[in-house]
Amino acid sequence: MRSARPWAVCTGSWPATPPDCRALWRPAKCATSRGPGGGWRNSSPAGPPHRLPREGSPPGAPGPAQQRLAALPEVAARLEKLPATLTAQIVHGDLASPNLLLRGETVAAVIDFRPPGHRSAAWELGRIVLDPRTVLARPDEWIPSLARAVDAYRTANPALPAADLLAVPRVAAGYLACSVYPLSEPLNEPAAVAPALEAYGRARHEAAGVLWERLDEAEGVLRDVLR
Numbered sequence: 001m002r003s004a005r006p007w008a009v010c011t012g013s014w015p016a017t018p019p020d021c022r023a024l025w026r027p028a029k030c031a032t033s034r035g036p037g038g039g040w041r042n043s044s045p046a047g048p049p050h051r052l053p054r055e056g057s058p059p060g061a062p063g064p065a066q067q068r069l070a071a072l073p074e075v076a077a078r079l080e081k082l083p084a085t086l087t088a089q090i091v092h093g094d095l096a097s098p099n100l101l102l103r104g105e106t107v108a109a110v111i112d113f114r115p116p117g118h119r120s121a122a123w124e125l126g127r128i129v130l131d132p133r134t135v136l137a138r139p140d141e142w143i144p145s146l147a148r149a150v151d152a153y154r155t156a157n158p159a160l161p162a163a164d165l166l167a168v169p170r171v172a173a174g175y176l177a178c179s180v181y182p183l184s185e186p187l188n189e190p191a192a193v194a195p196a197l198e199a200y201g202r203a204r205h206e207a208a209g210v211l212w213e214r215l216d217e218a219e220g221v222l223r224d225v226l227r
Contacts, residue, residue: 065183067205075177078212082170083163088118095128122164125153126172132200132207139210143218147225154226162226169211169218176208 092099093114101109129149135142150165182201185192211218 068177068180068183071177075174078170078215079174082167082174086120086122086167086171087160087164089121090116091119091121091124093117093119093124095124097128097131097133100128120164120171121157121160122167122171123175125149125165126168126175130169130172130207130211132176132203135207135210136203143214143221146218147221150222151225165226166219166222169215169222173208173211173215176204176211179204 092110093116094112095110099110099112100107101111129146130142134145138145146169150168154160154162154165181204182193182197185197
């Protein structure tokens with residue numbers, strides 16, 4: 001199923017509304033609300049957006065939330081290079097490594113499905129192949145691994161257009177750059193904030209930077225695979 005612009009678009013100027021950025025993963029997240037339910041500016045009643053501390057950051061250094069906000073216009077410009085349409089299909093919704101059970105090197109089960117819904121196939125493929133922890137832990141391997149996964153996916157799903165598969169790293173980078181998880185957790189679910197979650201938040205923030213920095217390289221490798 002091909003859907004035209006299968007993402008929501010927010011426009012405006014900060015601070016009244018967020019800069020233009022497509023909510024690639026969950027349109028409801030893209031909102032002008034500034035409360036816990038809004039997907040862009042989660043702030044305490046006292047003022048500025050929550051900062052997830054970075055290890056080794058000097059006092060007063062911008063936190064990830066501020067850095068994300070400052071980068072949104074550039075992110076939006078990069079997302080303009082995506083195809084005008086992307087294929088939407090029924091997806092798992094949370095296809096991440098904790099939800100895959102392995103038996104040796106074989107996937108034995110997939111668990112924790114989200115309610116069925118149409119989302120971008122490129123988004124879901126990026127979620128599992130470009131997990132932030134994988135990108136950071138294997139700096140020399142994640143692009144070849146992405147190429148192998150995309151090639152295997154094309155073999156299993158030949159009807160999916162090559163443009164969708166080429167979009168995987170750009171969609172993944174945009175998702176990480178625009179997603180507020182887990183920066184929003186201190187407001188949405190304070191009890192869930194733990195050192196492991198903070199470490200994961202830093203990993204997502206840093207992986208987004210790595211994906212943008214090496215996006216041209218990743219897309220070049222995919223073009224060779226998809227010829």
